[in-house]
Amino acid sequence: MSDDFFAPPPFNAASSVERIRRALREKRTLTERGAARFDWRGQPAVEIAVDGAVIRARVAKHPMRSSDWQLRTLSDGAMVRHWIEDTLRQVERWSDED
Numbered sequence: 001m002s003d004d005f006f007a008p009p010p011f012n013a014a015s016s017v018e019r020i021r022r023a024l025r026e027k028r029t030l031t032e033r034g035a036a037r038f039d040w041r042g043q044p045a046v047e048i049a050v051d052g053a054v055i056r057a058r059v060a061k062h063p064m065r066s067s068d069w070q071l072r073t074l075s076d077g078a079m080v081r082h083w084i085e086d087t088l089r090q091v092e093r094w095s096d097e098d
Helices: 013-026 077-097
Strands: 030-033 037-040 043-051 054-060 069-074
Touching: 013 030, 013 043, 013 054, 013 077, 030 043, 043 077, 054 077, 069 077
Parallel strands: none
Antiparallel strands: 030 037, 037 043, 043 054, 054 069
């Protein structure tokens, strides 16, 4: 018997980017700049891009003019969910530090 019956649907990077953008827009401390960038207090904080069948997501360790970036490659729905949760927690820490 094949295990394909329980296989998750194929990863759709374009719809996942929309899901990410929606989640980040709901966070009032982030400002959307274009289709792929979010700023925190005027500084670049998050950048997302579709690269073939995956999403390349960059998050600043702490937003500033020349930030250090953490790059993650997201290739399935679970990774996207965890990345959104981690990113929103990180934004909360930035707000708590200031």
